[in-house]
Amino acid sequence: MLRSRPPVAPPLVRLALAPLPLAPLQPLLALCLNAIVGRHPNLFDRLGAHAGKRIGLNPTDLPFSFVLVPRRARPAIRAVRRLPPDLDANISGPFAGLIGLIDGAYDGDALVFSRDLLVEGDMEAVLALRNAIDNAEIDFVGEAAASLGVLAGPAQVIVRALRRAHRSAPSSQRTTRRAWS
Amino acid sequence: MRLTLGPVLFHWGPQVWRDFYFRIADEAPVDAVVVGEVVCSKRAPFYGDVFPDVIERLAAAGKDVILASLALATLPRERRQMAELAGNGLFMVEANDVACLQHLAKRPHAIGPLVNVYNEATAAFFARQGARRICLPPELPLQSIAAIAQSEPNVLTEVFAFGNVPLAISARCYHARLHKLAKDNCRFVCGNDPDGLAVDTLDGERFLAINGVQTLSHTCASLLGDIPDLAAAGVGALRLSPQLCDMAAVALVFRDVMDGACEAGHGHELLAAVYPEARFTNGFARGMAGAEYV
Amino acid sequence: MELVCPAGTPAALRAAIGAGADAVYCGFSDETNARNFPGLNFSREEMGESIAYAHAEKAKVLVAINTFPRAGATAIWRRAVDDAVDLGADALIVADIGLLDYVARTHPHQRLHLSVQAAAANPDSIQFYVDNFAVRRVVLPRVLSVAEIAAINLDASCETEVFVFGGLCVMAEGRCSLSSYATGQSPNMHGVCSPASHVSYRQEGDALVSRLGDFTINRFAADEPAPYPTLCKGRFSTKSGSGYIFEDPASLDAAALLPALRDAGVTALKIEGRQRSRAYIEGVVRAFREALEALDSGRPIVTSGLARMTEGQTTTSGAYRKSWR
Numbered sequence: 001m002l003r004s005r006p007p008v009a010p011p012l013v014r015l016a017l018a019p020l021p022l023a024p025l026q027p028l029l030a031l032c033l034n035a036i037v038g039r040h041p042n043l044f045d046r047l048g049a050h051a052g053k054r055i056g057l058n059p060t061d062l063p064f065s066f067v068l069v070p071r072r073a074r075p076a077i078r079a080v081r082r083l084p085p086d087l088d089a090n091i092s093g094p095f096a097g098l099i100g101l102i103d104g105a106y107d108g109d110a111l112v113f114s115r116d117l118l119v120e121g122d123m124e125a126v127l128a129l130r131n132a133i134d135n136a137e138i139d140f141v142g143e144a145a146a147s148l149g150v151l152a153g154p155a156q157v158i159v160r161a162l163r164r165a166h167r168s169a170p171s172s173q174r175t176t177r178r179a180w181s
Numbered sequence: 182m183r184l185t186l187g188p189v190l191f192h193w194g195p196q197v198w199r200d201f202y203f204r205i206a207d208e209a210p211v212d213a214v215v216v217g218e219v220v221c222s223k224r225a226p227f228y229g230d231v232f233p234d235v236i237e238r239l240a241a242a243g244k245d246v247i248l249a250s251l252a253l254a255t256l257p258r259e260r261r262q263m264a265e266l267a268g269n270g271l272f273m274v275e276a277n278d279v280a281c282l283q284h285l286a287k288r289p290h291a292i293g294p295l296v297n298v299y300n301e302a303t304a305a306f307f308a309r310q311g312a313r314r315i316c317l318p319p320e321l322p323l324q325s326i327a328a329i330a331q332s333e334p335n336v337l338t339e340v341f342a343f344g345n346v347p348l349a350i351s352a353r354c355y356h357a358r359l360h361k362l363a364k365d366n367c368r369f370v371c372g373n374d375p376d377g378l379a380v381d382t383l384d385g386e387r388f389l390a391i392n393g394v395q396t397l398s399h400t401c402a403s404l405l406g407d408i409p410d411l412a413a414a415g416v417g418a419l420r421l422s423p424q425l426c427d428m429a430a431v432a433l434v435f436r437d438v439m440d441g442a443c444e445a446g447h448g449h450e451l452l453a454a455v456y457p458e459a460r461f462t463n464g465f466a467r468g469m470a471g472a473e474y475v
Numbered sequence: 476m477e478l479v480c481p482a483g484t485p486a487a488l489r490a491a492i493g494a495g496a497d498a499v500y501c502g503f504s505d506e507t508n509a510r511n512f513p514g515l516n517f518s519r520e521e522m523g524e525s526i527a528y529a530h531a532e533k534a535k536v537l538v539a540i541n542t543f544p545r546a547g548a549t550a551i552w553r554r555a556v557d558d559a560v561d562l563g564a565d566a567l568i569v570a571d572i573g574l575l576d577y578v579a580r581t582h583p584h585q586r587l588h589l590s591v592q593a594a595a596a597n598p599d600s601i602q603f604y605v606d607n608f609a610v611r612r613v614v615l616p617r618v619l620s621v622a623e624i625a626a627i628n629l630d631a632s633c634e635t636e637v638f639v640f641g642g643l644c645v646m647a648e649g650r651c652s653l654s655s656y657a658t659g660q661s662p663n664m665h666g667v668c669s670p671a672s673h674v675s676y677r678q679e680g681d682a683l684v685s686r687l688g689d690f691t692i693n694r695f696a697a698d699e700p701a702p703y704p705t706l707c708k709g710r711f712s713t714k715s716g717s718g719y720i721f722e723d724p725a726s727l728d729a730a731a732l733l734p735a736l737r738d739a740g741v742t743a744l745k746i747e748g749r750q751r752s753r754a755y756i757e758g759v760v761r762a763f764r765e766a767l768e769a770l771d772s773g774r775p776i777v778t779s780g781l782a783r784m785t786e787g788q789t790t791t792s793g794a795y796r797k798s799w800r
Contacts, residue, residue, distance in 0.1 A: 005783070046484075046514040104486075107755035110784045113702050115683075115695075123671035124513045131514030134752045135484035253647055254597050255623055263599070279572075280599035283606075297593075297649060299543035299663065302573025320652040320661055321546075328546035348653050349646035349707075352596075352618035353722075353800045359715050364800040380711045380720055382691040388711065389653075391720070396646070398656055464659070470688060471656035 005116055006097030006106060009061035018063040022079045029066070033077045035147030036138055044072040046132035050125040053088040059095035070129060089121030102133055103140040182408070182439050183212040183418040184432055185316070185339055187294075188219050188249040190347065190422065191392055192227075192372040199231040201423070206242035209429040210436040211421070214239050217249035217266070219277055219295070221354070221393045222259045223367070236272070247273045247314075250281040252295045252350045253394070273313070282310065289313045294341050294420070295350065299325065301332035308336050315339065316420055319346045319402065322468035323410055330415030337417040342404040343431060344422025345377055345390055345397040346462075346471060355391040367393075376425035376458075387460070400472060401459035403452060405438055406445040407466050426456035476736070477743040478767060479537065479636060480760045483515040483750055488525045488536075490753040495764030498535035500568060501525070501749065507555040508539045509570075509592055510749040511666030523562045535565035539749075541590035543571045543649075543663045553577055560585050568614065570649055575608040588612040588636070592649035592663070598630035605633050612636055614745060616648050617727065620797045621735045628740030637736060639729040640759055640781070641747025643793050645707045645722040653706045657688040669705045676701075685709075693724075700724075726785030727793045730763065730778040733770050735795075755784055 037043065044051055047070055057066040065083045069076045083090060091098065093116050100106035101117075108130050111117040119126050186205060189198060205214060216235060218225040239246050248269060254260050260280065267274050267284030275291035276282050282290075291314040298304050298315055307315060316339040317326060330338035341347075356378065357367040371378075377390030377397055387399045401424065404411060411419070419439070421431055434451045437443035443451070453459070464473030480496035482488035488499050502508025504516035517525060526536045538559040544552035552574050559567055560582050567585060569575050570592035578587055591614040595601045604610040612634040615624060628635055646653070648662075655661030658673040673688045683695045685704035692709035695701045702708060702724035711720045727747070729736065736744065744767075746759055762778045769776050782790050793799055 045518070048513065050513065101752075104752065104754050107752045107758070107784055109703070109751055110755065113700050113785070114783065115699075115701050118676070120676060123674045127512060127671045128514035130752070131484060131512070134754075135486045135514075137486045137753075253594075253618070253650075254599070255619060257626075260597055260599055278597075278600065279593070279595065279603050280597050283599040283603040295650065297543055297571070297663065299571065300546040300549050300573050302544065302549050302577065303571060304573075306572050306576045318652070318663075320655045320664070325546035346652070346656070348656050349651040351646045351721075352794055353645060355720060357800075359713060359720060363798065378713055378715065380713055383694050383710055383712060383717070384691045385712070386690065388690055389656075391713075396653065396721070465652075465655070468659070470659040471652065472689070473659075 005114065006094045006100055006111065008094040009096070014061055014063055022064060022081065025064075025079045029077045029079060031147045032144040033075055036140075036143055037075050039143060040136040040138060043132045043136045044070070046135060047072075047128050050122075050128040053122060053125040054086075055125065055129060056083040056087040056090040057098055058083055058090055058092040059098055060092050061094050070132075087121065089119065089123070089126045091117060091119050091126060093117035099140055101130065102138050104134060104137065108134075182412055182416065183337070184210065184435055184439070185213040185215060185418050185420045186211045186428065186432065187316075187341075187344065187420045187422040188215045188217055190220055190345075190395065190397070191375050191377060191425075192221070192224050192369060193375050194372060195227050195231045197375070198228060199235055201428070202235040203238055204429055205432075206238040206244065209432040211244065211432050213245035213247055213418070215247045215249045215275055215291075215293075217275075219249050219252050219293070220350075220395045221371070222251055222254070222256065222262060224369070224371075224393075225262070245273070247275050247291055249275045249293060250277045252277040252293075253352065254278050254280050255352060275314075275316075282307075286310045292316065294318055295347065298329065301329050304329045304333045304336065308333050312336060314418070316341065316418075320465050320471060323407070323414060323466050324468070326411070326416060326466070327414035330417070334415070338415060339418040339420050340404065340411055340416050340466070341402060342411075342419035342421060343402060343435065344424050345399065346402050346465070347395060347397050347422075348389070348471075349396040351394050351396070354394050355396070356393050359391070398462070398471060399460075400462040400474075401456065402463065402465070403449070403459075403461040404463050404466055405435065405448050405452060407463055408438055408445065411466075424456060424459070426459075430455045476733075476741060476767065477636075478760070478763055479743050479745045481641075481746055481749040481751070481756060482525075483510060483512070484753070485517065485521050485525045485528075487749075487753040487756050489528065490757040491760050492529060492532050492534045494757045494760035496534055496760050498537055498565065498743070499525075499529060500537040500539050500745075502539040502541075503555050503558075505551070505555070506545075506664075506666050507542055507552050509541045509590070509662055509666045510539075511542070512750050513671065515750060519558055519562070522559070526563045530563070536563075537566045537568055537588060538562075538564040539568040539590065540574065541568050541570045541592045542666045543592075544574055545664060549573065549577075553581075556582070566612070575604065575610070579608040583609070586611050588614060590614055590649070591616055591638070594618075594647040594649045596647065598627055601627065601631045601633065605631075612742065614638075617644050618647055618794050621732060621739055621795050622797070624736070624741065624795075625739035634742035635740070636743035636745050637729075637741050638727055638747055639733070639736070639744045640763065641726055641751075641785075642705075643722065643725070643727040643747075643791065651707075657690050657706060669703070674704055723789070723791070725789045725791040726782075728778070728781060728785075728790035729792055729795055730766050730776055730781075732792060732795050733766060733776055737770065758784060
């Protein structure tokens with residue numbers, strides 16, 4: 001089933017997550033990324049010259065962001081409080097929208113047209129990444145969770161809860177986007 | 182190298198149009214003149230009365246007269262018009278729509294710049310069909326021009342060298358749309374803009390020009406400085422596309438630069454004086470954005 | 476009527492077939508096809524696997540080799556043709572006359588479709604391609620009304636395919652150099668229009684400004700949708716008024732016209748969007764499959780909810796209704 005707009009996490013989630021330290025998140029992120037990359041090695045063929053670019057992922061409804069470097073040899077993802085200014089490109093939007101891009105629940109173009117997502121910087125790199133990920137057919141929640149071992153259960157619960165959040169916060173999209181722009 | 186005057190793309194009205202061609206016949210050092218309505222079939226009836234006089238005057242002045250076809254035919258009337266034109270039996274016809282070629286095969290004809298000839302294979306096909314002249318699409322870079330011209334030495338390869346560059350053709354009339362008129366009841370508002378209607382960006386920068394169903398660049402192509410390279414590429418003729426300026430003077434500048442009687446730099450200054458409103462570009466020929474000038 | 480659907484990746488091809496496509500069109504990942512976008516399209520190996528997959532699912536694969544070969548480099552396009560034939564493509568979609576000539580001479584049994592990029596907009600043009608290259612189907616340009624399409628089908632000695640959904644070219648396809656005027660990259664030569672490499676968005680106060688190369692294409696207020704800065708769908712200003720001078724950033728949706736298109740004798744319906752995600756393709760293909768089933772069983776056609784997927788978030792029936800002109 002095709003979804004047209006991503007839900008935005010309620011402000012409560014943001015508040016709840018804000019005081020959490022980022023350091024423990026780091027090994028978990030690395031595990032997820034390596035698991036996904038390991039299962040989808042052909043992802044990099046589509047990235048071509050864009051594989052070394054540094055791309056910021058900014059979930060506007062969460063109190064932290066990510067820097068992704070989709071290199072074939074040593075792909076990296078890092079959680080940060082604030083995105084550094086020298087990235088090649090940034091993608092901002094509700095966390096559920098960003099995840100939905102990865103597992104194909106949402107059409108990225110439509111999210112950009114509707115301004116649920118904002119893309120800045122190297123458009124070509126973002127397009128290549130989007131197309132590479134779209135072809136990889138990644139089950140983000142399943143694969144990422146599987147890589148977390150004992151933490152799989154709680155992680156899935158959190159992500160699925162974020163996805164469902166729109167039921168409790170149907171009208172907060174506009175405010176979130178404004179907060180970003 | 183020869184000089185060709187392309188068809189008037191704008192709706193000038195019969196009086197201005199006739200006087201323009203009479204002056205061309207008398208004063209412009211061009212070898213060939215392409216005449217006919219290319220953009221909009223609704224305009225053609227305006228010129229019916231003066232058309233024979235113009236053709237006669239040009240032919241009498243020793244110009245090769247070539248009759249241009251419409252660029253986009255969709256209506257039965259337009260198809261008939263195209264078939265009649267192709268069957269005229271007196272003058273060479275320049276096809277600006279593939280439809281016209283269906284009537285011209287095996288007879289000597291010309292291919293206009295609005296038919297897609299991007300490579301030597303397409304040029305070879307047209308040459309086998311009877312094309313004697315091919316004016317290449319304006320967006321082609323010099324390398325492509327050279328490859329095509331050199332592969333077909335028996336076909337006169339022509340390049341769009343002066344004028345607002347035709348960039349697109351549509352079924353929709355932008356003049357009518359802008360004036361909130363239906364295309365079928367357009368009141369010929371395009372006639373109010375004899376050099377095209379400027380389309381600016383929201384920042385006020387000059388960008389494009391609309392001419393009924395056609396979109397052109399706002400800038401004016403000038404390949405005056407590229408003439409040695411074009412000649413070396415094997416180009417046989419340059420096309421000057423009529424703008425609202427003294428086109429006989431434009432032709433004279435090109436002629437002098439082509440003959441070595443005038444340096445390109447000085448020619449450029451002369452051209453700027455003849456057409457002071459113009460900003461010149463040659464980006465397409467140089468393999469860059471068409472809006473660039475090097 | 477046959478439902479012809481886009482695929483920019485093997486995953487999208489499988490999604491399209493799963494959602495009910497009769498045929499999928501796609502291209503090699505290079506300048507030989509008109510959607511030469513980063514990260515998109517098929518390697519030779521992927522094309523072979525995808526054709527095998529499609530055939531196992533009783534679907535066809537139409538390979539688009541529909542840019543205009545660069546002079547002096549036509550071998551790249553000829554190799555694409557040869558490979559597509561070897562890989563078992565059900566048809567090739569070609570626009571360039573030199574390349575059509577090559578296919579007709581070298582692979583006389585290969586089914587050939589005339590690409591929309593050839594903009595064959597009348598029976599004489601179509602007959603030219605049928606007579607010279609034995610083209611079996613013409614993809615009609617998006618400049619014709621339904622009545623004109625019906626007239627063409629009465630005259631034409633080949634099948635016709637028309638676009639029913641997706642991005643709408645306002646200009647006659649394959650006859651537009653607006654993109655290369657602004658960026659140096661054209662649909663005809665490079666397989667891109669208003670390419671991402673030349674696109675930028677910039678926040679100016681409350682407004683979001685989209686630019687293509689050196690030119691501002693649009694300026695959006697805070698709550699407006701922000702479609703991609705495709706040149707002909709930008710906002711511009713003239714002495715006689717400003718706004719969407721060429722076309723609103725609306726997408727084509729001809730679902731309501733399916734009965735009229737069937738009655739006009741159309742063979743195949745085409746969905747635009749090889750550059751779009753598989754989520755988009757899945758959604759749109761499924762909606763049109765359901766619409767076709769409704770049409771066949773005489774039920775009313777409902778395709779709501781697709782507007783959200785489109786560029787301007789609104790749709791138009793385009794040139795199919797004559798008033799569009």
